[in-house]
Amino acid sequence: MSPVLAIHDLEVAYGTIAALHGISLEVEKGEIVTLIGANGAGKTTTLRTISGLLKPRKGDITFDGRSIVGSKPHIVTKMGVSHVPEGRGIFANLTVRDNLELGGYLRKDKITAQEYERVFTLFPVLKERIRQSAGTLSGGEQQMLAISRALMSRPTVLLLDEPSLGLAPQMVQTIFRVIREINAEGTTILLVEQNAHMALVTAHRGYVMETGRIVLTDNTKALLASDRVRKAYLGG
Amino acid sequence: MEDFLQNLLNGIAAGSIYALIALGYTMVYGVLKLINFAHGDIFMIGSFVGFYAGRYMARHATGEAASLGSAALVLLLAMLVCGIVGYLNERIAYRPLRNAPRIASLITAIGVSFLLEYGGQMVFGPDPKFFPTLVEKKIIHLGTITTTNYQFIVLAVAIVFMGLLQYIIYGTKFGRALRAVSFNFETASLMGIPTDRIISMTFVLGSMLAAVAGILYGLSYPKIDPLMGIMPGLKAFVAAVLGGIGNVPGAVVGGLLIGIIESFVGGSQFSSYRDGIAFVILIVILLFRPSGLFGRYEPEKV
Ligand SMILES: Nc1ncnc2c1ncn2[C@@H]1O[C@H](COP(=O)(O)OP(=O)(O)O)[C@@H](O)[C@H]1O
Numbered sequence: 067m068s069p070v071l072a073i074h075d076l077e078v079a080y081g082t083i084a085a086l087h088g089i090s091l092e093v094e095k096g097e098i099v100t101l102i103g104a105n106g107a108g109k110t111t112t113l114r115t116i117s118g119l120l121k122p123r124k125g126d127i128t129f130d131g132r133s134i135v136g137s138k139p140h141i142v143t144k145m146g147v148s149h150v151p152e153g154r155g156i157f158a159n160l161t162v163r164d165n166l167e168l169g170g171y172l173r174k175d176k177i178t179a180q181e182y183e184r185v186f187t188l189f190p191v192l193k194e195r196i197r198q199s200a201g202t203l204s205g206g207e208q209q210m211l212a213i214s215r216a217l218m219s220r221p222t223v224l225l226l227d228e229p230s231l232g233l234a235p236q237m238v239q240t241i242f243r244v245i246r247e248i249n250a251e252g253t254t255i256l257l258v259e260q261n262a263h264m265a266l267v268t269a270h271r272g273y274v275m276e277t278g279r280i281v282l283t284d285n286t287k288a289l290l291a292s293d294r295v296r297k298a299y300l301g302g
Numbered sequence: 303m304e305d306f307l308q309n310l311l312n313g314i315a316a317g318s319i320y321a322l323i324a325l326g327y328t329m330v331y332g333v334l335k336l337i338n339f340a341h342g343d344i345f346m347i348g349s350f351v352g353f354y355a356g357r358y359m360a361r362h363a364t365g366e367a368a369s370l371g372s373a374a375l376v377l378l379l380a381m382l383v384c385g386i387v388g389y390l391n392e393r394i395a396y397r398p399l400r401n402a403p404r405i406a407s408l409i410t411a412i413g414v415s416f417l418l419e420y421g422g423q424m425v426f427g428p429d430p431k432f433f434p435t436l437v438e439k440k441i442i443h444l445g446t447i448t449t450t451n452y453q454f455i456v457l458a459v460a461i462v463f464m465g466l467l468q469y470i471i472y473g474t475k476f477g478r479a480l481r482a483v484s485f486n487f488e489t490a491s492l493m494g495i496p497t498d499r500i501i502s503m504t505f506v507l508g509s510m511l512a513a514v515a516g517i518l519y520g521l522s523y524p525k526i527d528p529l530m531g532i533m534p535g536l537k538a539f540v541a542a543v544l545g546g547i548g549n550v551p552g553a554v555v556g557g558l559l560i561g562i563i564e565s566f567v568g569g570s571q572f573s574s575y576r577d578g579i580a581f582v583i584l585i586v587i588l589l590f591r592p593s594g595l596f597g598r599y600e601p602e603k604v
Pocket residue numbers: 080085103104105106107108109110111112
């Protein structure tokens with residue numbers, strides 16, 4: 067089976083300073099793959115390059131076997147890759163409903179009542195907040211909204227950039243539970259996290275990134291057991 | 303008291319023209335954080351399209367119904383032409399500089415402005431022209447104040463177009479996308495919103511409103527020339543800043559306020575400062591409330 071998302075020898079630079087030094091990574095259909103690494107390792111840069119916000123200096127990215135390098139972000143989204151950015155990217159000036167509707171911007175049909183119900187089942191609190199301005203939501207609620215919004219385009223692959231960042235432990239549990247549910251329903255997920263423990267117990271496979279390079283990859287069981295990962299990312 | 307009402311009415315009429323222009327400044331600033339200094343000149347082009355089209359119509363249409371119909375046609379034509387000019391302005395001058403330092407776009411905007419002003423002098427001739435009478439002028443006495451049907455036409459047309467804009471921004475899918483792009487360009491693109499197309503449409507809409515303002519201006523102050531966009535353009539810019547640049551209702555309120563304040567200054571013993579007052583207002587806002595009346599203050603993003 068060929069991977070639904072594949073990165074080959076990707077190099078990305080900010081100006082003249084390279085942030086990614088030729089990374090390769092593959093995601094199979096139906097998987098949760100996690101990319102872990104310290105702050106500044108290049109995780110966000112990787113996701114932003116996949117979704118077309120950054121142009122690589124070298125290398126290729128394929129989605130469903132077709133190269134998407136050089137495609138504008140809205141085209142990548144249209145093809146089926148939905149990116150929940152670091153910091154959530156909520157439109158704070160719009161209502162919760164408007165945010166969700168924007169997630170379905172590319173669709174010809176309307177977002178159905180069932181889809182709204184689905185969101186409210188995953189995150190009941192959004193139902194109460196639906197008419198509120200999204201800027202009034204708590205951090206955790208904003209993350210719920212960002213994930214729900216990304217689902218409205220019915221993506222094949224969901225890119226999540228640090229969904230647990232800054233959230234209370236209870237909320238982190240909720241978010242990761244929903245990530246597993248979304249995956250169980252058929253959405254492939256590439257999950258970027260600094261919370262290595264949660265990421266590794268949630269995902270199927272993982273890549274470890276250090277200063278712009280992939281230094282380790284394996285299934286998550288093996289990574290959780292690896293000395294190197296335990297020392298550097300799991301606090302012993 | 304009569305003076306007060308008279309000044310108020312004149313101010314609202316002039317202010318609604320400023321407001322229509324200010325909307326274009328504020329919408330473009332909203333999506334691109336760019337002050338489109340050529341916007342006042344688009345207003346001028348709208349006036350000139352009205353001049354030529356109106357003259358043509360005057361020769362070919364007679365009767366009151368025909369005159370209203372042809373006035374509407376003149377308006378639509380001006381909107382079409384300005385929409386195209388606004389589109390090209392963004393496409394040719396600003397888009398290539400999208401990722402360049404902001405000062406580059408700003409200087410380009412000033413360049414485009416000069417191009418339109420002096421290009422306008424070349425094409426239309428530098429002399430003032432008399433705007434044709436699109437609609438028969440009627441004097442109206444309202445109690446003790448005197449006005450014309452023009453002031454009511456200006457007001458009515460301005461309200462209709464502001465209402466339309468309000469509907470587009472808050473009632474349509476495009477408007478929702480526009481608000482998203484204004485809030486955050488990148489995230490909007492991740493939603494699948496074609497941000498370039500939304501930006502183009504923003505220029506088209508703003509330019510169409512400037513065209514409406516150009517026609518209403520020609521109707522009210524029937525002497526037009528290729529440099530006529532400079533002053534109303536600057537004042538409308540002040541209006542947009544006063545309302546909070548990037549804020550759509552703010553532009554309307556700012557425009558009306560500038561119009562009203564000018565009208566009162568003009569009717570007072572300080573009437574020679576009429577044209578300067580807008581700039582005094584600008585300095586005061588920039589000193590004490592740079593975010594304007596309704597804007598949130600957003601520190602420059604790094
Ligand atoms: N906009 C930027 N301009 C310049 N350098 C950047 C920018 N964004 C990130 N970097 C640099 O690129 C490297 C990778 O950053 P990033 O992808 O954000 O890492 P991570 O998401 O793993 O924390 C870091 O060294 C960071 O300083």
